[in-house]
Amino acid sequence: MTLKIYGIAASRAVRTLWCAEELGLPYEHIKLSFNDPAIKEPGFLALNPNGAIPVIDDNGVVVFESLAINLYLAERYGAGGLGPAGFEEEAHILQWTFWAASEIESQTRIWFQHTVYLPEAERRPEAVAGAMETIGKKLAIAEQVFAGREWLVAGRFTVADLNLAVVLARLKELGGDAYPNVSAWHARCMARPAAQRAMELRAQAMRAAG
Template sequence: MIKLYGTSMSRAARCLWALEEAGLQYEHIPTSFDGGTRTPEHLKINPNGHVPALDDNGLILWESMAINLYLAEKYGKNGLWPASVADRGATYQWSFWAMTEVEPHLITMLINRLFAPPDQRDEKAVANAEAALRPPFKVLDDYLKGREYILGNQFTIADLNVASVLSLANLVKLDISATPTASAYLQKCHGRPANQKAAAMK
């Protein structure tokens, strides 16, 4: 039985989404940040003391993107995993793009709009992050014009990985109206039943 440790309020959400899209049977073990990741039991699974962590019948993996790419390659026979080497290259490219070009700035906004105490929030950091996000959102917007999904007409793990990272834009109330193609694409991805189910978990 596959086991996924984490909470839907963390990067584990993208792994729950991948498990649901792949139609897999699994056990979700809710593991929170407030002490749950620092127990001796959890540190045996992820010595970094973070979530998510995957136990696939004894194979342990951590890092959410690595987990998702593994799940899609091993179990995504329904089209979740791309068939060609070129499309797999594009999948890696867009997955890492989301994590390097977009996620750090969204995390800055998340900390300063939601997590930090009001008297410690840095509005200048928020403004700088918003400015830094405009170019990558335009890159995605331009790329998606004339495309249903990143690799063509079918939803794949590339879309799941990108949309899961960019879902933070809604949480921090980032205005992406200047990139309507990307905005419509993200709404379509986030509205998928598998994502809705994953988001409703603990």
């Protein structure tokens, strides 16, 4: 049985697709949308009780949360490459992934809601300003990190880079131009053939959605 990836590419499922492409894994892509009522039904909720995408079923190993899925796939199928070789690398991969999720994605979510997602009348400029200020502080930290190295962990592209790069998918809109080292690292990540394939799947999904 192949890995099953649930979730259209025009969603956080693109993160999982990129990871699977990096690892060269065969997979079945079940293109459920985030607004498909099926993801709130018992059959899907048995896979992800949050009623959200992505979720994977890897021969019975069911995992939700996009960044956790990537950590799992990289460790299982990419040890010493995309995934960690040993506990020290693993610790640093977890460190940067948790940093991306807790310190940055918490803020990009606010930014997105108040610039794109909510109806205009409900958008609060002060929420955007607060999120941008925090994101700026975090990007300044990353700027220092990438002054001395090309990749986050172990001198090679790992799932830590992938996870942070996807959380910073809208780097330019988040003021990324002020951080040239971060921007150069992000461009290196996005230029990878697997990233390009995942972005093409995303573009196709967006075209299909109109």
